[in-house]
Amino acid sequence: MKMFEKNKEKMKEKMEPDKVLRFAIVAVILLFLIGALIIGTRMMNPRVDATEGVKKLTELEDANVQKIDAQIQELEQTEADEATAWKAKSAKEKMDGCIVLGDSTALGFRQNDILSKSQVKSKDGATVSDAEGSGLNELLTAVTEAETAPQKLILCIGRGDVAVSGETADAFAANYKSFVEQVKAALPDTKVYVCSIPAYLSLTSTGDATGSADSDTDSDSDAKDTTDNSDSKSSTDSKSSTDSKSSTDSKSSTDSKSSTDSKSNSDTSSDESSLSKMSTALDVTSYNEALKALCKEEKVKYVDTTDLTDASYFGEDGSTMTKAYYEACINKILEAAFRNYVIQ
Structure with missing residues (x-):
């Protein structure tokens, strides 16, 4: 028994180094495998040198910036050329494809040769308060039945409503709204613009009309006494003289x-x-304020001409507009309808 235990101890002592050796071998193998795995992973996913890539991106960025700058300059030059060409055109050329519709105010554009006959549809006395009876609806029908619908329709109406119908600003705006809605329904692809009612000079x-008092010239001449009393010697002469004087006084x-x-x-x-x-000399301020509110509600453009009040824009009666007025007014319309260009 003692011999068995003694041999067991010897065997145990002999196996202890083998156990350490096996552990070491296993550890080495594990380290080798881990190292191989790391090397394999790096070989499969090699690290990219980004220096060259960054250099190329920088070059491309510089090239793109230069290209974009060149394109911007080209666009700016094109716009400048278009603006120059636009300014050189006449009002008739600029308003190609547009129509001014309304009363005598609209008629003035044609009478003063600002626009051509085909670009103006007007009738003296046309009103929104009586669109049918005054001929306004007839003008709209002529526009809608044309072969080509206008790109832009500028409404110049209101003077007749203010000066003749005597309607309040609210009633006027209600009638104007009905007509605008009628226009939008008949010409859905046409942009509508509403001009303010021209001011009257105070x-x-x-x-x-110029603000100075009129000078009256008295052309009447005093009666001249032509009686001759030098030869009153006889009673006959005296009587004749008396009769003559009486006749002269009576005539005088x-x-x-x-x-x-x-x-x-x-x-x-x-x-x-x-x-x-x-x-x-009527006050149109309240009517124009009503028109401005109407345009905002109907989403149409309001063309404000109320600052055109210089005396040179009106005739002696203070209400008839001159050619100078229409030249200034057409620029207001063009500025509203073609905002991409500077109007001078």
Whole structure:
């Protein structure tokens, strides 16, 4: 028994180094495998040198920036050339494909040779308050039945409504809204623009549109006494002289009365003329404010011409617009309708 235990101890001591050796061998094998795995992974996914790639990207970026700058400069030059060509065109050429529709205000563009006959559809006295009876609907029908619908339709209406119908601004705007909706339904692809009602000059009490008082020239001449009293020696002569003097005085009195009546009639006529001129000096401010609100509601462009109030824009009556007015007004319309160009 003791011998068995002794041999067992010897065997145990002999196996201990073998166990350490086996562990070491296993550890070495594991390290080898791990190393091989790492090397294999790196070989399968080699590290890329990004230096050359970054260099190429930088070159491409510089090239793109230069190309983009060149394209921008080309576009700017094209726009500048187009703007120059645009400015050189006449109003008729700029308004090609557009129509101005309305009352006597619209008619003025054609009468002053600002636009051609085909570019203006107008009728003196046309109103939105009576679109059917005043001929406004007829004008719209002529536009809608044309072979080609206009790209832009500019409405110049309202003076007749203000000066003749006497409607309030709210009633006027309601009628105008109905007509705008009628236009949009008939011409769905046409852009609609609404011009403000031209202002009236504020006239003086004598009706002078420029603000200075009218000067009245008295053309009446005093009656001249042509009686000759030098030869009154006889009673016959005296009687003749008396009769002559009486006749002369009577004529003088008659002429004087006639002159007074004539001057009185002239003054009365002048007063009536002044009153007539004063009756045209209407305030359109509230009507234009109503139009501006209407345009915002209907999503159409409002063309504001209310600052065109210089005396040179109006005739002596303070209401009739001159060619200078229409030249300024067409620029307002062009600026609103073609905002890509600078109008001068």
